[in-house]
Amino acid sequence: MKNWNQQEVEILKSKGGVIALANPYDNLVTTGVEPWPPAEVVQKLYQSRQTRAFSEEEKEKLQKFNGYYSDFQSIHSEDAITWSVFGTIARAQIEKRNKFISELFQTLDLESEAVESSEIYLWRRIPHPDNLVPSGPEIDFGILTNDTLVLGEAKWKSSLGAAQGKNKDKNQIQLRVEFLQKYAPKLYPGVHNFVVLSVGLNNDVTENYTGKTVKCISTTWGAICCLQSHPHHDELQRYLAWKIKNTKNG
Structure with a gap:
């Protein structure tokens, strides 16, 4: 093949x-x-x-x-x-990474300051929002700038994971939202945009959520791979x- x-x-x-x-x-x-x-x-x-x-x-x-x-x-x-998408840009020069993040944020209608410093990371765990143990949710990709934190959930054929959390009554998005609501403002004192971003084959991964401190957005791999600023x-x-x-x- x-x-x-x-x-x-x-x-x-x-x-x-x-x-x-x-x-x-x-x-x-x-x-x-x-x-x-x-x-x-x-x-x-x-x-x-x-x-x-x-x-x-x-x-x-x-x-x-x-x-x-x-x-x-x-x-x-x-x-x-x-x-292939986020790992490669994470390893790119900072100017290229910042440009990609800026274009991504514009595509997602995120109001953010000019991206002057940034980090993209893959497959890191956060403290569990239910009990703060170290084996909390694995973040597929994270994006951090001077004023914005994005926790990314990546899908292809699989559906949103349910029956999670201490009492098995939450899904993957809920756990990430709760972490951002409860702890992220103190852990990231310079950040004021907190986002859960789901990426899938179709634009149907994230359940609708409206909150004062956290924004949930769903997009597709096609939309991200169309971004001209990605070096590949x-x-x-x-x-x-x-x-x-x-x-x-x-």
Whole structure:
């Protein structure tokens, strides 16, 4: 099979017809990121529980790169596109990162000061809003500027996680909103814009929420990959089209 750059890559299919890449790095945009692989990517190369979805013959091929199968190898991996979009810009020069964030904020109708300093990070945990233990929600991507904090939730085929929190009565968005409401104003004294941003295939991830201190926004991968300020804009559009084309429906 050819990837988004018309390079040959080895693929396999699960019993249900979902494509997996033999090499997990073949599922990622890596342009401009050196040295490779970065710590964020290695963090996500844990052993998958979905190995049973493949035949014994396919398993052997899937495991030849790592010695085991990782979810990063699946064409449906939301982590793969999260890295490809936000991981690559996180590693870009600060001027390019600031420009991308400014354009993103404009697209989302966020009123923010000029972005002079910024950070984009992936897969970091926040203190749990119910009991402040360290194993709180994992933030797929975070964006921090001098006056704005965005906690990002990335989806591809999966739905919003429910039955979460201490009493299993909250969803992923609620936990992030509660953290921002309860603790973020003190933890980030210079910030006055607090946002939960959900990104998915369709613009339907985030439930409607209106609050005085937190804004919830839902957008699509297509909208973000269209942003001209991303240094890999052209490649991201090809990558997204390739991923959509090869995603199994149903």
